[in-house]
Amino acid sequence: MIAFKLAYRNLMGAGLRTFLIVFILSVSYVLIIFMNGLYQGWNHHARADMIDWEVGQGQFWQEQYDPYDPFTYADAHAPVPPEIKTAAEQGRVAPILLSQATIYPEGRIQSIKLKGIAVQQDVLSVPTDKLVAEDHIIPALAGTRMAKSARLEEGDYLLVRWRDVNGTFDAAEVKITGIFSSPVPAVDAGQIWIPLDQMQEMLQMPGEATLIVSGKGVELPGKIPGWEFRDHDFLFAELEAMIKTKSTGGSILYLILLALALLAVFDTQVLSIFRRQREIGTYISMGMTRRQVVGLFTVEGTMHAILALALAAVYGIPLLLWFAKTGLGMPEGTDSFGLASAERILPYYSAAVITGTILLIMITTTIVSYMPARKISKMNPTEAIRGKIQ
Amino acid sequence: MENNTIIKIENLVKQFPVGGGTFTALNGISLSFGKGEFSGIVGPSGSGKTTLLNIIGSLDSPTKGEVTVMGTGSGGMNAKTASQLRKNHIGFIFQTYNLMSVYTVYENVEFPLLLLKMPASERRKAVLDAIEWVGLTDKIKSRPPQLSGGESQRVAIARAMVKRPGLVLADEPTANLDAANSHHILQTMETLNKELKTTFLFATHDDKVIRYLKRIVTLADGKVVSDESVK
Numbered sequence: 001m002i003a004f005k006l007a008y009r010n011l012m013g014a015g016l017r018t019f020l021i022v023f024i025l026s027v028s029y030v031l032i033i034f035m036n037g038l039y040q041g042w043n044h045h046a047r048a049d050m051i052d053w054e055v056g057q058g059q060f061w062q063e064q065y066d067p068y069d070p071f072t073y074a075d076a077h078a079p080v081p082p083e084i085k086t087a088a089e090q091g092r093v094a095p096i097l098l099s100q101a102t103i104y105p106e107g108r109i110q111s112i113k114l115k116g117i118a119v120q121q122d123v124l125s126v127p128t129d130k131l132v133a134e135d136h137i138i139p140a141l142a143g144t145r146m147a148k149s150a151r152l153e154e155g156d157y158l159l160v161r162w163r164d165v166n167g168t169f170d171a172a173e174v175k176i177t178g179i180f181s182s183p184v185p186a187v188d189a190g191q192i193w194i195p196l197d198q199m200q201e202m203l204q205m206p207g208e209a210t211l212i213v214s215g216k217g218v219e220l221p222g223k224i225p226g227w228e229f230r231d232h233d234f235l236f237a238e239l240e241a242m243i244k245t246k247s248t249g250g251s252i253l254y255l256i257l258l259a260l261a262l263l264a265v266f267d268t269q270v271l272s273i274f275r276r277q278r279e280i281g282t283y284i285s286m287g288m289t290r291r292q293v294v295g296l297f298t299v300e301g302t303m304h305a306i307l308a309l310a311l312a313a314v315y316g317i318p319l320l321l322w323f324a325k326t327g328l329g330m331p332e333g334t335d336s337f338g339l340a341s342a343e344r345i346l347p348y349y350s351a352a353v354i355t356g357t358i359l360l361i362m363i364t365t366t367i368v369s370y371m372p373a374r375k376i377s378k379m380n381p382t383e384a385i386r387g388k389i390q
Numbered sequence: 391m392e393n394n395t396i397i398k399i400e401n402l403v404k405q406f407p408v409g410g411g412t413f414t415a416l417n418g419i420s421l422s423f424g425k426g427e428f429s430g431i432v433g434p435s436g437s438g439k440t441t442l443l444n445i446i447g448s449l450d451s452p453t454k455g456e457v458t459v460m461g462t463g464s465g466g467m468n469a470k471t472a473s474q475l476r477k478n479h480i481g482f483i484f485q486t487y488n489l490m491s492v493y494t495v496y497e498n499v500e501f502p503l504l505l506l507k508m509p510a511s512e513r514r515k516a517v518l519d520a521i522e523w524v525g526l527t528d529k530i531k532s533r534p535p536q537l538s539g540g541e542s543q544r545v546a547i548a549r550a551m552v553k554r555p556g557l558v559l560a561d562e563p564t565a566n567l568d569a570a571n572s573h574h575i576l577q578t579m580e581t582l583n584k585e586l587k588t589t590f591l592f593a594t595h596d597d598k599v600i601r602y603l604k605r606i607v608t609l610a611d612g613k614v615v616s617d618e619s620v621k
């Protein structure tokens with residue numbers, strides 16, 4: 001406790017120099033917590049949005065299906081397994097049939113992914129209730145990104161061409177009955193949604209699907225022959241990897257800031273030990289052991305981090321809470337990277353991030369404070385008292 | 391050791407390595423100092439005064455011989471017992487005052503008591519008493535850069551005396567002071583010596599100090615050349 005008391009006095013006595021180091025360290029605390037909170041918030045939002053719009057509670061994939069290889073789409077279809085047929089009819093699971101197709105908006109040619117989805121599904125937020133047939137026209141949904149790229153508006157008619165199960169080209173006109181806005185580009189960009197039964201008919205694949213999205217509370221069979229279950233760990237792996245990459249990139253910024261603050265602490269320690277040799281000798285003459293003086297200087301350096309924590313709490317807590325409430329607007333086009341992103345990300349500050357940040361700064365500050373202070377243990381007190389440089 | 395003896399030095403030799411050989415700073419010193427003495431070790435520069443004071447203060451160790459201070463012998467002394475001895479029984483006064491520049495007068499004087507973990511109320515009284523002894527009550531919140539040389543040395547005396555040590559070691563305490571301040575400082579120390587029965591041991595070659603001493607030990611080339619009591 002004495003070391004803390006003395007260290008506090010010494011730091012307060014150092015005035016502006018202490019304040020500057022403490023301020024930079026406090027910014028490090030706030031920035032690290034904010035950045036990590038932002039990535040966690042982004043992750044949190046993206047996962048929730050992807051569950052709502054794309055992955056549900058997991059998916060069964062027809063064994064041939066590879067989302068990254070459009071050439072597999074032609075063979076990746078099979079009848080909806082009888083084990084989950086009832087759930088599909090009740091809308092508790094959402095079978096989706098996939099095919100490559102071409103559209104001709106305003107006379108241009110555009111390749112798309114055609115997706116058939118059960119109208120009665122209650123699993124995904126895709127507004128399938130708008131897939132209402134009028135006469136013999138096929139209703140279709142497009143997301144805002146797709147609508148923008150193809151200049152589609154609600155009520156537009158669009159020519160779609162596809163190949164059926166036998167490889168025969170066929171074409172029909174669809175009517176855009178709804179345009180929806182989704183934070184998940186994977187259900188929007190480059191694709192058109194139509195009713196599953198009509199798509200099965202178009203492709204001559206009655207009762208078939210490429211993948212089946214599970215809803216909440218559905219008891220799924222462990223294994224279905226010809227289908228593979230993909231759980232959240234698998235389906236979010238890409239998202240996790242992308243956020244990790246972005247988080248690593250972002251961490252460079254705050255690590256540079258932290259390194260600067262630590263360098264300032266280190267320099268201050270080196271300078272202190274150089275300039276305060278007489279003081280060190282005096283401490284020893286008054287009964288402190290060299291180890292205690294090393295401890296005092298280490299605590300003094302570490303106390304920068306403690307004071308910075310207090311300062312960070314003063315302005316950081318209101319600031320971080322304000323961000324947590326209002327969120328941070330994401331720049332337009334963020335979702336064009338393919339990563340699910342809401343318009344505003346609300347940072348999420350977990351106890352682990354806060355504790356981890358505090359420990360990171362405390363431990364690194366203690367280390368950079370201790371390293372130069374070790375020199376004291378080799379000092380000759382009689383020389384130090386006279387202020388002789390050692 | 392006699393009951394009255396505070397410091398006992400027997401055949402003390404101190405050598406320092408210099409270049410390839412050694413330099414003998416103290417050569418066969420034997421002395422003893424009793425409780426309440428107001429003594430000085432005098433001699434020219436390089437005679438070994440400060441080295442002797444440092445060894446008595448357990449800041450340095452003998453090459454040969456034995457030094458016993460307040461019952462603690464240098465033979466079995468380690469860093470911890472040496473620091474305990476300094477913390478509990480010895481006060482130091484330096485030529486350059488060695489005050490902590492960022493501390494106030496009060497905080498400088500309080501420092502030794504913090505190391506002794508004295509309770510706050512007791513500590514406060516002891517600090518205020520010590521500051522009053524040296525007549526600096528009106529400067530209690532000042533910091534060393536705001537004090538004159540004489541005032542700074544008086545703070546150093548208060549700091550050395552606040553824990554009521556058995557022994558105060560003063561190394562050239564007046565070297566940086568003018569005559570008036572030197573006399574003031576010495577009068578203060580003389581008064582404290584009489585009132586508190588604290589043993590004062592000076593290392594000096596300053597005539598102003600020598601005039602106040604009751605016993606003068608003269609060193610030359612690391613040896614005691616005279617040891618006289620002054621009436």
